[in-house]
Amino acid sequence: MPGRIFGIDLRRASPQPDQPLRNKNNSISSLIPDSRRSSMEHLKRPTLSLAKRLPSHDRKDRSLSKDKHAKDAPRSPLVPAPIKLNMLMESPPALFIDPPNQSTGALISGRLQVTCNLPEVTLTSIIMYLEATTTIKRPVHERCRECATTINDLYEWKFFSKPKHFTASEGMQELPFSHLIPGHLPSTTHGQLGTIEYSLHVRAMSSDGRETEFRRDLPIHRALRPGNDKNSVRIFPPTNLALHVTLPNIIHQIGEFPVQCRMTGIASKREDTQTRWRLRKLTWRIEESEEMISPACSKHANKVGGEGKGVKHESKREIGHDELKQGWKTDFDQGQVEGEFMASIDSSTNPQCSVEAQNGLKISHNIVLELVIAEEWAPNKKPHQATPTGAARVLRTQFNLNVAARSGMGIAWDDEQPPMYDDVPASPPHYQNNLTELADYSGEDLHADVEHLTLGDE
Numbered sequence: 001m002p003g004r005i006f007g008i009d010l011r012r013a014s015p016q017p018d019q020p021l022r023n024k025n026n027s028i029s030s031l032i033p034d035s036r037r038s039s040m041e042h043l044k045r046p047t048l049s050l051a052k053r054l055p056s057h058d059r060k061d062r063s064l065s066k067d068k069h070a071k072d073a074p075r076s077p078l079v080p081a082p083i084k085l086n087m088l089m090e091s092p093p094a095l096f097i098d099p100p101n102q103s104t105g106a107l108i109s110g111r112l113q114v115t116c117n118l119p120e121v122t123l124t125s126i127i128m129y130l131e132a133t134t135t136i137k138r139p140v141h142e143r144c145r146e147c148a149t150t151i152n153d154l155y156e157w158k159f160f161s162k163p164k165h166f167t168a169s170e171g172m173q174e175l176p177f178s179h180l181i182p183g184h185l186p187s188t189t190h191g192q193l194g195t196i197e198y199s200l201h202v203r204a205m206s207s208d209g210r211e212t213e214f215r216r217d218l219p220i221h222r223a224l225r226p227g228n229d230k231n232s233v234r235i236f237p238p239t240n241l242a243l244h245v246t247l248p249n250i251i252h253q254i255g256e257f258p259v260q261c262r263m264t265g266i267a268s269k270r271e272d273t274q275t276r277w278r279l280r281k282l283t284w285r286i287e288e289s290e291e292m293i294s295p296a297c298s299k300h301a302n303k304v305g306g307e308g309k310g311v312k313h314e315s316k317r318e319i320g321h322d323e324l325k326q327g328w329k330t331d332f333d334q335g336q337v338e339g340e341f342m343a344s345i346d347s348s349t350n351p352q353c354s355v356e357a358q359n360g361l362k363i364s365h366n367i368v369l370e371l372v373i374a375e376e377w378a379p380n381k382k383p384h385q386a387t388p389t390g391a392a393r394v395l396r397t398q399f400n401l402n403v404a405a406r407s408g409m410g411i412a413w414d415d416e417q418p419p420m421y422d423d424v425p426a427s428p429p430h431y432q433n434n435l436t437e438l439a440d441y442s443g444e445d446l447h448a449d450v451e452h453l454t455l456g457d458e
């Protein structure tokens, strides 16, 4: 089990500690229809600054609670815990709809179930915390729990204010709870450098000072609404080649997506002869890039030059690729080659959704295209009698991909809210030369293919 620390800088995992229900641009209240607002009033503002208000002895006590159970309070069958805790979730799996600056969050509700193991038990408190746990895979100090793990309380429920009496004869008692989890929070993420997880953590204290704990994971996913396809153009100076690519605006970890490509400017005609580029091979790969800032605990802050500082780590990996040698249509009269192929993420690589969290964890995705083109020459009178000139190039370019969960049957809790009209229509394609690359190509496969490349259309 991860360690835990308290009293650390909450801003790491709580972007707006004083306005936890606020999104970047919209206050949540303005997104809540009037009919809903009244029922929201009782939902206490999630106190992201909660840990700051906990008295230090309480914090210390909480940080030790797991060790206490592990070492000092063995769960011997001879000494049963005074109560048994369980939980029944009534809400569907937590799903944020829309990006962090627009999402209205996810409502959770359920019942905490308390059963007496003894004839009667007096509980002085039952407190439940909605916890966000950030785990660093490369902590500043190796094997330091405090460097590796940060737990932030996003909300807390105090189920009663005075000691409460429970008896076995009453049977299981149920304590209902609900909460609107603010939609700006990062979704549950298991990256290569860091993880973000949410859980409900219950601590019940009996009057004889014994504590019973219960924990339930609470995965939170984010789905984005499908929108218009994205059109992009890349040019490859000094050639006349321009690559037009159409991609879906959202892709998923599982399933194929279409990539439409059209390259223009492949033929140059002179009076009697023409030279042209023939597409020999197209390679695509999907890259997952990750960044994480490993913070240092107070004990190891000197390793990174002081409190509040950290070490940035980056990693990149391939999560899907393929190579195509055919499947496109070449039209030298029009001077273009076009085709569509299906690409997909290899779901066995444990791909993550794109995320950008205030604690420094950022995961983004790109599709990289490499096109190998070979030059050939032909007389205008006999355009089919082409001869390779021997020149070849590789065109390399990349496009951002937005990877998100499928919305499936998930419906935003406030789905009856009127639609927002701030979506900008698809803009005309823009040129991004800095993302393109033109290089000589001398792959062996090319020459093998070129041998057979004297005649015919594709």
Ligand SMILES: [Zn+2]
Pocket (backbone or CB within 6 Å): 141, 144, 145, 146, 147, 148, 296, 297, 298, 299, 300
């Ligand atoms: Zn440390």
